[in-house]
Amino acid sequence: MSGLYFMGIDLGTTSVKISIVLNGEQVSSVSQPTKADTKSNVGSAGFEQDVAIILSTVQSCMKELSPETLSSVKKICITGQMHGVMLWSSKHLNNFYSQENNSFDVQHTSPLYTWQDQRCSEEFLTSLPKPCSHLPLSTGHGNATLFWLSQHQPDYLARFDRAGTIMDFLICILCGLDSPIMSKQLAASWGYFDSSAGCWNKEILEQKSFPFHLLPRVVNPGEQAGTLQFDWFRIKKRTAVLVALGDTQCAVYSVLSNPDEAVLNLGTSCQMAFPEFLETVPTFPEASSPIQFFPYFNNQYLAVAASLNGGNVLSQFVNMVQNWIGVFGCVKSKEDIWKTLLESSSTTNKNESALIKVHPTIFGERHAPTQYGEVSGITASNMDLHSVFHALCKGLIENITRMVSPSYLKQKGVRKLLGTGSVIHKNPIIQREVMTQYGDIVVELGRQCDSAFGAALFCEAMDS
Known part of the structure; x- marks a missing residue:
């Protein structure tokens, strides 16, 4: 051997x-x-x-x-x-x-x-x-x-x-x-x-x-x-x-096996990436573009939309919940809060929670550094914890679709999206939103990027 x-x-x-x-x-x-x-x-x-x-x-x-x-x-x-x-x-x-x-x-x-x-x-x-x-x-x-x-x-x-x-x-x-x-x-x-x-x-x-x-x-x-x-x-x-x-x-190389695939990796942050041949490389960056091109392998470039907002936003939300209930003298571990949020997600009133719109860019974005988080569409009946959490998860995927839309991927010849990363693996709400928002493309979940x-x-x- x-x-x-x-x-x-x-x-x-x-x-x-x-x-x-x-x-x-x-x-x-x-x-x-x-x-x-x-x-x-x-x-x-x-x-x-x-x-x-x-x-x-x-x-x-x-x-x-x-x-x-x-x-x-x-x-x-x-x-x-x-x-x-x-x-x-x-x-x-x-x-x-x-x-x-x-x-x-x-x-x-x-x-x-x-x-x-x-x-x-x-x-x-x-x-x-x-x-x-x-x-x-x-x-x-x-x-x-x-x-x-x-x-x-x-x-x-x-x-x-x-x-x-x-x-x-x-x-x-x-x-x-x-x-x-x-x-x-x-x-x-x-x-x-x-x-x-x-x-x-x-x-x-x-x-x-x-x-x-x-x-x-x-x-x-x-x-x-x-x-x-x-x-x-x-x-x-x-x-x-x-x-x-x-x-x-x-990390991308570890999961891509075909030229018509892209990777959506959602961990602490979030990245959408796929290889591309560039006939010419721009001399200067397009400052407002969410997509950048990094040298890859075999004379290709890796098109990457790197969001600064991913699992870190969800962790920040859990910290906030823990701090709020702590004010009233209640003690809950982060593990217990995560379990409650994820297990009860299926009971959320989808009609009510759909009204809430969360722009979860609390850490800004490189292409939009002054962009902050926003919440809108609040009613008297949709402020329960699970509705807000569902809207937050949905907002994270909406944020990446604004950076890289399904139509843009199809235009670039992408036919399959591989969903990877700990957040996608552990969070059923995120899984559903990826499947829904990128429904025009074949979505495969379960693989894990490994550098x-x-x-x-x-x-x-x-x-x-």
Whole structure:
């Protein structure tokens, strides 16, 4: 069995997952939460994570896999949270991993500034030069964060000579790379990247004294970044490691099997995505468009409508209910509230609840940042808890249909919609609304996006 397995590793925002596949089937997987969030020196605007904790979680996951399975791994592909950036010094590279103890010893790096980071205000972003890219620049994007650090913490930034995603950093350690190598998928997520030309906006960045020397070399997805420089548990030295990929692309890749399919993934947030060939890539983004195009695989782009409002809105509603009943001295766990809401959904008066209209965009949207939530159509008889909850669930799906309508999908050749994600899996109201509102398209529920599995599948495809 030696040399037959392919490993995908996902360094997600809240967890690490490892998937091992053989002939397109998952033969082993393990996942653990990271709990890596750490306090930021810019207060609530900063979203940072401890790199050492994340890599320690990788090791913990590796320990759960059987030595026999690991000894048969032929190739590795790492994916993870896009947009984020971290910094390190190349002079410490050989000290980041202890072969003697088989453990990471990560010191002298910056934290991971994640995609959720809010330190770049609209005023700050407006002050930056306009990118030559078809993707807009937002706070939390790697190059926006580097711009902020160069202007607000230049002495701190000067301590480092390398930058990359945490996936790129892990690959540098495993492969002994002096400088990081980044895929086009991740480079595009940082901003100031010309996807058509396949290069950074060097001249534009240097106008504002941007630390261009920090940026990684960029290559196509599927290219080999290097080989293991040591035996990693039972995975053999010189095992090939591919350049890191975006988690959104890998998640979609894990479930799509035909070119006429699209994915609706509803978890903490919500994404509608489908692959598309673009004859020409726009030079500049269409700011008001809810759909963006990210580099995918095989010279395709992934059309993505990414809503900031998903399961997080429902969780906020449950928190509100818990706080309200707490005012009266009643104690109910969130689990009990969820159970009551979901079990009693079938008893809701549909005629009355239909009158309520909820626009659930309480977290805004990237294409409409000043858009807030609204509730209308309230009557004396439809303010019961279940009617409001039903209207909220319906509003979440209506929000995504406004971003990507069924007619738009059909125009793009989409014939089947795959509903995935924890919210769709657990919530029967959401399931019904997806089936109803996208009724003109075949809807299939039940599959689960898995970035680690997608990375492993792509890894195996590149070997065939």
